[in-house]
Amino acid sequence: MDIEILQRQFNKIGALLKVDVAPKEEGWRFPMQRSRRVADFLLDVREVHGRETFLLTVHEEALDTEFLPIDVRPHERHLLLLARTQTKQKFLCGHDERHWFVAPVPEARSVTTVADAMDALKPQAVVTSQREHGVKGKNWNRRHNEGFIRQGEWFFLPRPRFHPDNELMILHNEPIRRSGGSPHMVEWLYRSGGTTVYVCNQHPNGLTEPQYQAVIRQNPKATKWAWRVMQRNPQVYAMGKIRHRDHATVKLLYWHLVVMSGETRSGNVVFLD
Structure with missing residues (x-):
């Protein structure tokens, strides 16, 4: 895992990324219900020195986990992050109105772009409503x-x-x-x-x-x-x-x-x- 490269990709969307290593003896405790824990790492948004920051905590035995921003959209302030462990997990990281957020993308969906991830997070009823109302592509992911x-x-x-x-x-x-x-x-x-x-x-x-x-x-x-x-x-x-x-x-x-x-x-x- 190249931390500097990963941080630069988050910087492109205007975000800060902090990477911490959790020693084995500390164990895993996640008091925040919104935490996104998958196997040997945790990805969340926390306040660090008064500023919202993406916090990636990785178990010391899992430092070889590969984290790849596979689609970075600076104008939209979003990126799609791939975590490659024994399986592949993807996370949509971005800014929504007033705050940064991280959302796990459903694993059953084939997702390669930020736009794909946004669609994957929509219930079928929402996609059906967009189609029934003839929503244009440029407005597809507007709030x-x-x-x-x-x-x-x-x-x-x-x-x-x-x-x-x-x-x-x-x-x-x-x-x-x-x-x-x-x-x-x-x-x-x-x-x-x-x-x-x-x-x-x-x-x-x-x-x-x-x-x-x-x-x-x-x-x-x-x-x-x-x-x-x-x-x-x-x-x-x-x-x-x-x-x-x-x-x-x-x-x-x-x-x-x-x-x-x-x-x-x-x-x-x-x-x-």
């Missing part, structure tokens, strides 16, 4: 186009003909969140379906009613945990202003279907509302 409006990990797909079945069920200033994520506040929200779950810090993905009761029987003190009743993976529609501390506010003039990014739709991350 706002005819097929969707995006804020962070959330896509909002236009549904101008949608009308809630029961207007009494429309909620005001309601949060939506992925497990472990900070909430996006929705001015007007309507949900349909989903699974009712009990959520707390100890069980961020939620427990169904039988699972919750089993935990309480096993540990009666668990009743004192800060449980919240939420819906897991419901169908959600949003309208009005969408606010989040890390993103510019967007305004939806009519109902939009809410879809979570493909990056977060893994086995240990769910849509909680």
Whole structure:
């Protein structure tokens, strides 16, 4: 691994990269839920001396791991990073509105460019919406186009003909969140379906009613945990202003279907509302 060459590639997109080596005796501990750990290395964004920095931590026994920026887009402030170990993992590193981010690219997809990676992170419903609305190539990955409006990990797909079945069920200033994520506040929200779950810090993905009761029987003190009743993976529609501390506010003039990014739709991350 040539650290200087790797750092220069990150510099091209306006980013800093810091590389650390983790001695074997330290073990691996990752307190941050957004950390991207794959086998013998960790890639994340942390604040270093007051500035957001990509931090690559590599186990000392894995220093021969090859990290290759296979597509660097300075104008877009994005690059696609290949980590070559026993397998190949790819990461999209870039800048989104106000902050740097790193997102693992789904391994099942054939990805060789930044544009490929952006597409791979879109759920199929988002790609279908773009095609149905005839989004032009130059606008395909813009945050706002005819097929969707995006804020962070959330896509909002236009549904101008949608009308809630029961207007009494429309909620005001309601949060939506992925497990472990900070909430996006929705001015007007309507949900349909989903699974009712009990959520707390100890069980961020939620427990169904039988699972919750089993935990309480096993540990009666668990009743004192800060449980919240939420819906897991419901169908959600949003309208009005969408606010989040890390993103510019967007305004939806009519109902939009809410879809979570493909990056977060893994086995240990769910849509909680």
